[in-house]
Amino acid sequence: MDVWRRSLLAVVCGVAVAGIYAAQPVLEPMGRDLGVPAGHVGWIVATGQFGYLAGLVLLVPLGDVVDRRRLIAVHLAVTAGGMLLTASASAAWAAWAALSGLAVAGAFAVVVQTAVAYTAALSPPDRRGRNIGVVTSGVVVGILGARVVTGALAELWGWRSVYVVLAALSLGLAALVLAVLPPERRSAPSVSYGRVLVSLGGLFGQRPFLGRGLVAFFLFASFGTLWSGLSLPLADAPWHFSDGQIGLFGVAGLAGALGAARAGRWADEGRAAPVTGLALALLVLSWAAIAWLPWSLWLLVAGIVVLDFAVQVVQVSNQHLLTAARPDNSGSVIGGYMIFYALGSALGATATTAVFAAHGWAGSSLLGAGFAACALVVQIADGVRPRSGKVCARRAREGACGAA
Known part of the structure; x- marks a missing residue:
């Protein structure tokens, strides 16, 4: 696996986890707009985590039975849909729509685990650890770097712009994954x-x-x-x-x-x-x-x-x-x-x-x-x-x- 493909998968991981943690720097204005009391705004982040939990149980095992490259692309596309639902939440249904969107984005953020397994499958044994290290570095950058980008975007265009940008990135990455990454070659699942x-x-x-x-x-x-x-x-x-x-x-x-x-x-x-x-x-x-x-x-x-x-x-x-x-x-x-x-x-x-x-x-x-x-x-x-x-x-x- 060459450096460009490793880098692409690292970006996939970063964008996926950013969707879960993007709300943390903007909890106060986000909770205010959605009508969530100050003592309960932590549920905005927790909703994404509970979605992620469901994805770990129900979606990660799919990587053992279907082509992981296509699975990564599908996960990213569905994640984009969840982001757009959160960004468009307004009026009386704001909190419900936003939390539903975050739950969907959180569930399909398990694309990270699928990307790591795909990297391991395509890597020679003597470079497997190094390749996985590069890909998982995107998780760290996504979790912590998202706070910097989120704060800047929210200050310029409001917190909803964060989820619009993440949705656009997810869709673009889904197309790149299908165009750039090779399909897995493996025998039928046992x-x-x-x-x-x-x-x-x-x-x-x-x-x-x-x-x-x-x-x-x-x-x-x-x-x-x-x-x-x-x-x-x-x-x-x-x-x-x-x-x-x-x-x-x-x-x-x-x-x-x-x-x-x-x-x-x-x-x-x-x-x-x-x-x-x-x-x-x-x-x-x-x-x-x-x-x-x-x-x-x-x-x-x-x-x-x-x-x-x-x-x-x-x-x-x-x-x-x-x-x-x-x-x-x-x-x-x-x-x-x-x-x-x-x-x-x-x-x-x-x-x-x-x-x-x-x-x-x-x-x-x-x-x-x-x-x-x-x-x-x-x-x-x-x-x-x-x-x-x-x-x-x-x-x-x-x-x-x-x-x-």
Whole structure:
């Protein structure tokens, strides 16, 4: 797979996840226009996460039974429809239409998992990891970079323009995918769609899947607490920042996440478990700086950098441990693992706005730190030994690593 095709798939991933997170910097004006009370605006983001959850369960398995290239194009086209529904919401049906559009866009944002599986299928073994790394980098840029672009567009033309632009990009990418990417060449699927769905359920009682999933749940609950709640205090006294200014804080998050580029190498060296524990400790500490938002923007920025660094390190390490433990069904394992991610993000989004309305940013900060502490407790209780990462990494290279 050449650099242009990898880049195209990275952009696909970025645009897809941007549709879920684009609302975060503009929750205040979006909620006001849609008639959503301030204490419930977190549901705007959570709706996309719940749609994403449904897509992980119902849509990701389709990639095992149909051509993924065509599936990627269809997902993007349907995503565009959801974006346009959200952008056109008006009058008495505004909230219902907007939330329905976000749910659709969230469900079909699982094109990310399909794109990663397609990349793995078309990559030679010696370049598979590098190709997947390039493609998944689009997810980080989409989640955090979307905040910057969203804020700028909303300030110029209103929050609805964000979804119009995303819809246009999705349609354009759907056409490019069909024109540029080669179809998959593979034998007829050995299992049915129903069998793949059933196999997902069997993962939830197994190690290391359940432990990694619970860490991801609390990890992204903490992540969602910050990014779904941050626009509310920044738009309020004493700062009164515009949508564009609020979006710029995504640059700090992007810097932190990209700063974790070595996480994959640490995992390859067998240090995934200890590095995960250290990153989760940093996640807890980051909230001590973030809590100073009412008085210091510099401490806030420092806390954001540390938080997003920690989240990215844990995410890469978790996925490395899971795919090393179960190389034969890594697609289903990652799809199931991301269910915890979606639930955690939805919990953080809904809880932070309600807590902020009742207790201010101090309450939201305690909430985020509490979620981070829960993730650290699960990591310690799960008992993943540092040496297990080395064993699985070595056995995975030999093609013989089983369940941990």
